Amino acid sequence: MTDHTPPAAVSTGVRRWPVDPEHGLLRLAVILTFVGGSILSYIVFTLLFPQGDGGAVNLLGVAVAIGIAMLLTRAVEGGLKRRWPSGRVFEIDGSTIRLTGKGTPTEIDGAQHVNVLTWRFTISRRTRVPKGWFVVALALVQNDLYLPVYTFMSPDEFNSLRLNSHFSTLAPAKQKDKGDLRLAGQQRRLRTAEYARWNDGGELSKDHFIEALDALGREFPAWMISE
Structure with a gap:
């Protein structure tokens, strides 16, 4: 997969990354x-x-x-x-985190508490992304509103990701939970977030996804995942 990633736009107080490079x-x-x-x-x-x-x-x-x-x-x-960008962007504008481009923008107030869900799963068949690569996703959740972004990474790229230990493996939907209530609850939350990603998630290039993780960590250390 050839990566022709345009640079993230930077303006006063705003970080902005193009979404869906292969729309x-x-x-x-x-x-x-x-x-x-x-x-x-x-x-x-x-x-x-x-x-x-x-x-x-x-x-x-x-x-x-x-x-x-x-x-x-x-x-x-x-x-x-x-x-030919998609017109969608993921941006951090002061305390507002925003995903635009499909109707009404999805906005999260970073000054308030935000729940962070991070997960990954293996691509089981080859499409435009090689089989065996990972979908690596992040969802910011506030008042039942989901703002999901994601990228694709090879196993080696994922292993070198600084925060990779925070990305839980999403189990297949058909896989039965084995009595671990905590794990079952976590998987239910991740499946809800995955549903949101599938329907309205914003795809970032690998480099932009990493930049966005770092920017969120710097701007919102109170709730963002960290080492």
């Missing part, structure tokens, strides 16, 4: 680029190097077309990530 429309554009690039490259190759058997598939042309389309897609994806 849905961008992914659609990348897919269309690959498909269109493959077809166009194949047509051009077969015109330049026609095959004797009429109607037969030019296997070399297919291979070349896919290779060219992959290179083209990688270049286009990098440019789009830099120039």
Whole structure:
């Protein structure tokens, strides 16, 4: 997964990070680029190097077309990530923590008490993120309002995360609790937070997620997790 992360914006008293660097429309554009690039490259190759058997598939042309389309897609994806943000941002503005972009912004008052939930789970099948990587998530909870942000990390990246010991493993929903009431309660809270992340969570790049953790720790030491 290529990371073309734009820098976090900094203004007076405000820290701001772009959310959803690989948003849905961008992914659609990348897919269309690959498909269109493959077809166009194949047509051009077969015109330049026609095959004797009429109607037969030019296997070399297919291979070349896919290779060219992959290179083209990688270049286009990098440019789009830099120039086509989702419009959503995660920001710390004084004592206000805010996730914007989907309707009404979600806001947490950092001057009041905030519950912090942190968890991770393993990606079990390959999508745009390699199988075996982790979803690493943080939710700030206040008055039944959830503000979730998350990122993707390889196991090695997670192991080097300074606060990794705070991120509990989210058990599969089908896994039965084994009589430990405290653990069962923790898992219920994490599943509620995961539901909020799935529906309205903000994806940050790995570097921005780490920056946000550090910024929250500096600004709100009274309730933010720490070493």
